[in-house]
Amino acid sequence: MSAHGDRTTTARTHDGEVSGTPRAPDARLPAPHAVRRRIRPGHPVLVRARPAWAGRNYLLLTGATVIANLGSSGALIATAFAVLAAGGSATDVGLVAAARTVPLVVFLLIGGAVSDRLPRHRVMVAANALNCVSQGLFALLVLTGEPRLWQMALLAALGGTGQAFFAPASEGMVLASVSGEQAGRAFAVFRMGVNGANIGGAALGGALVAAVGPGWVLAVDSASFALAAALRAFLDVSGVPRRAAGGGMLHDLREGWQEVVSRPWLWAVVLQFSLVNAVVAAAEAVYGPLVAAEHLGGPGPWGLALAAFGVGTAGGALMMTRLRPHRLLLTGALCVFPLALPSAALAVPLPTAGLTVIMFGTGVAIEVFSVTWMMALHQEIPEDKFSRVSSYDWLGSVALVPVATALAGPVQDLIGRRAALWGASALIVLLTAAVLCVPGVRQLTRRPKPEPVAGGTESRAAGATDPQTSGTP
Structure with a gap:
């Protein structure tokens, strides 16, 4: 999640600045994204090259995200090996990773406030440009010299x-x-692309690091950010009204905070995942590799289990292209329970085959949660405050992760690894059960969205939200 499957990362794709709602096509004319085919003389058949809902903005956004994630997934591997190739230790690898996480936590709320003030697609393009420059300089350092730890941490x-x-x-x-x-369905298809890019990018990145070295993989990541920024720059924002000027930064942050605390279902899930993400990160980053080394035969089986989780998320996204649950958060919350299973499997520990099956099933379940969570947010949060709410969501999801990974070792020394893993599993179950006690989580339902009418666009996409429709029912 942000409260993301990428909650366990999340994802962690919303912009009221971008209105991709197409004008209703004239019934007498073929849709612009369709082609004609003749099966018999005099009997033309209209064949769609893509779904009617996949408009220009949707395709640009999906393409840009897939390209950026392909590069970034490989760059995560390349960064670690770049530090090691420069003579760094495992501790140095952790320091560079922490150097990326700390500003993410520090600036998230500011980023949310800025994104509700400025056109969001411009904020995205500027952020992509910064990532392009930072990864390009990182690649240059690795390819041309001996990068120092402080330089890599700064970038x-x-x-x-x-x-x-x-x-x-x-x-x-x-x-x-x-x-x-x-x-x-559109968001589920988008998530399929994202998950596929994450899996493929990690596999391709690992192979390229071995073949040509980490510097070139970092250069590819820089190029992917440049291409993603270019695609997002072509988003169609014509006809979108400007946001009214608000108060100062602190006023904006207070407004976002009020949106969160006024909805018990929202802050309950954010609080839940602040702890769930933390213990899952500790189990996957610290305990999982140790269990694999001692009981499963090394990093290979653990890599297979992680890959199965990634495949499961893609499968979950595919499943959500067909499913349309009526009670969004109830469905999503029930799908968080399986997240307790990997820690329990490591505590036993199960053999590789059993662990792999559990990781796959967990990936499916957490992806269902990710889709239903985003649908609920998009339905309930006023568009002009969405980025600020999202920033609190992201902050809750990542803030405790560095703390949990840092404390994983001392906790293991204090109570033992098996007890720590069982404790992580129990905490996930208890937190999820507690969230189900919140009435809004059980009662929030999917509301029909209005279809676009000829000559107009949907009010939500254009930035207008009826405040009477927001909040916990």
């Missing part, structure tokens, strides 16, 4: 700063580019 911090502004601006953007009842 990683610039990348984290860019992400802090990009994440709130992008959250829910894809859902704002489609209209009507196909919004859930």
